[in-house]
Amino acid sequence: MPSIFSYQSAAVDWCEGNFEHSEYIAEYYNTISNISFFILAPLILWLNSPYMDFRPLPVRGLAIMEICIGIFSAYFHMTLSYAGQLLDELSILWGMAMCYAFWFPTRYFPGFIKNRDQFVRVVLLVTLLSTLMSFVKPALNAYVLNCVAFHLLYLTTQELKQCKNPRVHHLAAVMVIWWVISIGCWLADKFLCSWCQQLNFCYLHSLWHVFINVTLLYCATLIIYFDILYESPASEPRLMYWPSETSLLALPYVAVLKPQKWC
Numbered sequence: 001m002p003s004i005f006s007y008q009s010a011a012v013d014w015c016e017g018n019f020e021h022s023e024y025i026a027e028y029y030n031t032i033s034n035i036s037f038f039i040l041a042p043l044i045l046w047l048n049s050p051y052m053d054f055r056p057l058p059v060r061g062l063a064i065m066e067i068c069i070g071i072f073s074a075y076f077h078m079t080l081s082y083a084g085q086l087l088d089e090l091s092i093l094w095g096m097a098m099c100y101a102f103w104f105p106t107r108y109f110p111g112f113i114k115n116r117d118q119f120v121r122v123v124l125l126v127t128l129l130s131t132l133m134s135f136v137k138p139a140l141n142a143y144v145l146n147c148v149a150f151h152l153l154y155l156t157t158q159e160l161k162q163c164k165n166p167r168v169h170h171l172a173a174v175m176v177i178w179w180v181i182s183i184g185c186w187l188a189d190k191f192l193c194s195w196c197q198q199l200n201f202c203y204l205h206s207l208w209h210v211f212i213n214v215t216l217l218y219c220a221t222l223i224i225y226f227d228i229l230y231e232s233p234a235s236e237p238r239l240m241y242w243p244s245e246t247s248l249l250a251l252p253y254v255a256v257l258k259p260q261k262w263c
């Protein structure tokens with residue numbers, strides 16, 4: 001019986017041909033495209049330094065989880081091992097759980113939860129159970145991750161319905177466009193591989209790695225904006241772009257116009 005660490009022991013294989021560019025790296029471009037996770041992590045820390053003066057923990061946690069996801073995803077695509085697949089999926093699950101625990105708005109807490117400490121304990125319990133289940137039924141993981149992603153999208157639309165700021169709507173629209181492009185790349189690589197092979201372009205999964213990071217940057221900016229808006233409205237958060245709004249590669253961030261002390 002092959003070990004869970006042995007090459008190509010994973011249940012999935014992506015469209016890119018295996019060992020085409022290196023005898024040690026199964027999927028070359030799917031592996032190196034994970035560099036986008038290592039670029040995004042310091043970028044999020046740097047762009048959100050005004051927010052980190054108030055709440056440093058969530059952004060630092062997010063950056064650390066980004067690095068973990070990048071490492072495990074690179075290891076998975078390099079080896080296509082079962083252990084790599086599990087580590088990749090579980091790091092995404094724990095990353096999402098951490099964002100829930102830190103940022104889930106208190107007004108959406110279910111009735112039986114009284115405060116954030118209780119909420120964090122429930123999230124921890126559910127994440128531990130999902131982690132254990134993924135060893136029993138690995139296929140379940142992808143469904144859990146998708147459910148969480150759609151729940152986040154639902155919450156975003158709820159928030160946007162109450163928000164009149166056109167800058168917020170624009171940022172959310174751009175985020176959804178990137179998200180759709182990312183998911184499209186992931187699905188096409190998985191289900192339309194023979195077409196991709198005919199077109200001689202089997203690298204859509206590596207584009208998914210890049211585009212989902214762009215989506216994450218927009219998503220984190222939106223979450224941070226709402227966090228400041230609800231927790232400290234007098235701080236006057238404002239959505240900005242670096243280096244400028246009109247530049248080709250404009251990166252979104254939240255500026256704090258009137259910094260206040262948070263309780």
Ligand SMILES: [Zn+2]
Pocket residue numbers: 030073077205209
């Ligand atoms: Zn991947």
